[in-house]
Amino acid sequence: MGGVAGLTVDRDGDAVVARTQLGRPSRVVLAGHLDTVPIADNLPARRDGDRLYGCGTSDMKAGVAVMLHLAATMPPAGLAHDLTFVFYDNEEVEAARNGLRRLAARHRDWLDGDLAILMEPTSGEIEAGCQGTLRVVATLPGRRAHSARSWLGDNAIHRAGDLLTRLGAYRPRRVVIDGCEYREGLSAVRIAGGVAGNVIPDRCEVTVNFRFAPDRDEAGALDHVREVLAGYEVAVTDSAGGALPGLARPAAAEFVAATGRVPRAKYGWTDVARFAQLGIPGVNYGPGDPNLAHTRDEYVELPLVDEAAHVLRAYLTRVA
Amino acid sequence: MGGVAGLTVDRDGDAVVARTQLGRPSRVVLAGHLDTVPIADNLPARRDGDRLYGCGTSDMKAGVAVMLHLAATMPPAGLAHDLTFVFYDNEEVEAARNGLRRLAARHRDWLDGDLAILMEPTSGEIEAGCQGTLRVVATLPGRRAHSARSWLGDNAIHRAGDLLTRLGAYRPRRVVIDGCEYREGLSAVRIAGGVAGNVIPDRCEVTVNFRFAPDRDEAGALDHVREVLAGYEVAVTDSAGGALPGLARPAAAEFVAATGRVPRAKYGWTDVARFAQLGIPGVNYGPGDPNLAHTRDEYVELPLVDEAAHVLRAYLTRVA
Numbered sequence: 001m002g003g004v005a006g007l008t009v010d011r012d013g014d015a016v017v018a019r020t021q022l023g024r025p026s027r028v029v030l031a032g033h034l035d036t037v038p039i040a041d042n043l044p045a046r047r048d049g050d051r052l053y054g055c056g057t058s059d060m061k062a063g064v065a066v067m068l069h070l071a072a073t074m075p076p077a078g079l080a081h082d083l084t085f086v087f088y089d090n091e092e093v094e095a096a097r098n099g100l101r102r103l104a105a106r107h108r109d110w111l112d113g114d115l116a117i118l119m120e121p122t123s124g125e126i127e128a129g130c131q132g133t134l135r136v137v138a139t140l141p142g143r144r145a146h147s148a149r150s151w152l153g154d155n156a157i158h159r160a161g162d163l164l165t166r167l168g169a170y171r172p173r174r175v176v177i178d179g180c181e182y183r184e185g186l187s188a189v190r191i192a193g194g195v196a197g198n199v200i201p202d203r204c205e206v207t208v209n210f211r212f213a214p215d216r217d218e219a220g221a222l223d224h225v226r227e228v229l230a231g232y233e234v235a236v237t238d239s240a241g242g243a244l245p246g247l248a249r250p251a252a253a254e255f256v257a258a259t260g261r262v263p264r265a266k267y268g269w270t271d272v273a274r275f276a277q278l279g280i281p282g283v284n285y286g287p288g289d290p291n292l293a294h295t296r297d298e299y300v301e302l303p304l305v306d307e308a309a310h311v312l313r314a315y316l317t318r319v320a
Numbered sequence: 321m322g323g324v325a326g327l328t329v330d331r332d333g334d335a336v337v338a339r340t341q342l343g344r345p346s347r348v349v350l351a352g353h354l355d356t357v358p359i360a361d362n363l364p365a366r367r368d369g370d371r372l373y374g375c376g377t378s379d380m381k382a383g384v385a386v387m388l389h390l391a392a393t394m395p396p397a398g399l400a401h402d403l404t405f406v407f408y409d410n411e412e413v414e415a416a417r418n419g420l421r422r423l424a425a426r427h428r429d430w431l432d433g434d435l436a437i438l439m440e441p442t443s444g445e446i447e448a449g450c451q452g453t454l455r456v457v458a459t460l461p462g463r464r465a466h467s468a469r470s471w472l473g474d475n476a477i478h479r480a481g482d483l484l485t486r487l488g489a490y491r492p493r494r495v496v497i498d499g500c501e502y503r504e505g506l507s508a509v510r511i512a513g514g515v516a517g518n519v520i521p522d523r524c525e526v527t528v529n530f531r532f533a534p535d536r537d538e539a540g541a542l543d544h545v546r547e548v549l550a551g552y553e554v555a556v557t558d559s560a561g562g563a564l565p566g567l568a569r570p571a572a573a574e575f576v577a578a579t580g581r582v583p584r585a586k587y588g589w590t591d592v593a594r595f596a597q598l599g600i601p602g603v604n605y606g607p608g609d610p611n612l613a614h615t616r617d618e619y620v621e622l623p624l625v626d627e628a629a630h631v632l633r634a635y636l637t638r639v640a
Binding site: 037038040059092093094131133135144145146147148149150151152155157158159160161162163164165166167168172183185186187188189190191192193194195196197198199200201204206207209211238267268269290291293294295296 | 357358360379412413414451453455464465466467468469470471472475477478479480481482483484485486487488492503505506507508509510511512513514515516517518519520521524526527529531558587588589610611613614615616
């Protein structure tokens with residue numbers, strides 16, 4: 001990473017932070033996570049024309065590649081801002097393990113900046129703010145019995161029929177904030193129940209993920225889920241608030257203007273919300289395709305990777 | 321087991337067969353399985369007055385204890401029949417691993433007899449024939465997507481809502497055969513689905529157990545399950561036919577008469593069906609309580625254990 005003179009490199013666990021110390025009046029933070037969702041028969045990666053297929057290509061190795069490219073190739077004399085590169089771990093798992101969260105708790109000063117650009121997949125668009133995410137486990141009770149005398153038991157798995165039917169029939173809300181439309185979702189992401197092949201099960205667990213627009217806070221999101229799942233015992237296992245778009249703030253507006261894009265809502269929860277909590281305006285901007293993230297067919301359009309590098313180079317070297 | 325002179329003891333895997341060779345005109349087979357369902361916080365066993373609590377007490381350690389007691393204490397001179405004791409493994413798991421099935425395949429002659437008394441829990445009643453059991457796995461497909469864009473996926477777990485609602489609403493048939501009422505049951509015994517906490521799942525599996533009256537054969541039972549689960553992909557993982565009561569057959573009628581009991585239907589699938597396949601009439605008769613089998617609160621009434629020993633001793637030493 002010697003391409004940028006005086007880059008200070010710090011490490012905490014599997015997170016690496018590299019910073020210039022050029023004394024510029026402003027500092028831009030480029031951030032990306034290093035982990036991916038579990039492999040789904042989609043490795044090794046393969047190139048097919050302008051597409052690179054494989055687990056994590058869109059979410060978000062492509063963004064990380066742009067960061068490494070910029071760090072290695074941008075001459076410091078031309079930089080309009082000091083730069084911070086944040087590479088971190090454990091974004092695709094429960095919030096408690098998130099590497100950026102850990103950095104914010106242990107090394108708040110490493111993350112200082114006037115604008116954070118999170119290189120999550122946006123297909124080269126500017127995506128503003130982010131939705132919140134809440135995970136709960138609904139536990140359905142029952143009573144065991146031999147399955148040859150099923151009427152003596154109370155089948156906990158059968159009880160899930162009503163809960164899953166409610167989720168299937170649920171019509172998620174759409175809401176417009178700062179001109180961006182946020183679209184919610186309430187989904188079962190795991191179900192498990194059963195004792196043995198000849199036993200009426202006395203327990204079934206359904207994990208439900210609620211993605212909510214940033215006009216709800218975490219408590220409001222939980223109230224809504226409890227209302228939809230009324231009658232079921234619900235326990236929270238993971239919760240992270242969203243981030244309002246905040247496009248009126250100067251540092252965000254300047255980046256938006258420089259790219260000439262029309263901002264739209266960010267659907268996924270992203271660590272923009274963590275930067276928002278630290279008082280740092282943040283936007284999502286990356287070459288990956290958000291609609292391909294977490295799919296078996298994940299790929300990235302390589303021209304968008306080049307474009308992201310060019311756009312960022314132009315912005316970062318522009319005299320404000 | 322020296323209490324019965326000339327007892328020949330053979331072993332196959334975890335199954336043990338002990339036989340007298342007294343040259344009596346008839347032979348009675350007493351059979352019991354040695355395994356139990358998984359422990360459910362109900363070990364060690366504990367005695368509370370006339371009850372012995374613990375995993376397997378009713379199903380069917382109590383029956384096995386009566387067999388061991390008879391083998392150890394009955395003087396051969398008084399026996400009206402030759403006796404065969406069959407202790408076997410793997411009754412509480414899938415049929416393919418059943419120890420009695422293995423004995424029937426490898427050592428058919430060890431199981432010869434004129435009447436088989438299977439000491440499954442019946443609370444000291446005579447239970448005739450048995451229901452069949454069929455297990456199928458219904459696989460529900462879907463399409464993965466990031467849970468923040470749930471509308472791009474197709475949630476396989478949500479699809480289970482309809483299937484489980486059908487099972488919950490299913491009204492099982494009751495049918496009377498030879499004066500015994502058989503009562504069917506169709507139950508989910510396992511469900512599993514989910515990829516990760518932020519992924520719309522593309523697969524959910526529901527294992528369904530059908531306990532059917534012996535007037536249906538295995539093919540008819542499968543047809544019925546396919547009809548109830550129409551629209552779902554179903555694969556058979558386990559199937560075992562039932563046994564018609566067969567109470568008119570002399571050897572069964574003689575034992576029924578000797579005990580003075582009014583026979584009733586056997587609900588659970590038992591290895592009586594295997595003896596039926598070998599041409600040996602069989603009844604279920606044991607001190608355990610079938611309604612407590614496979615429950616956390618399983619226990620056996622100790623007076624019924626004594627009673628079973630006395631009844632069998634009287635029957636086996638009676639001159640026909």
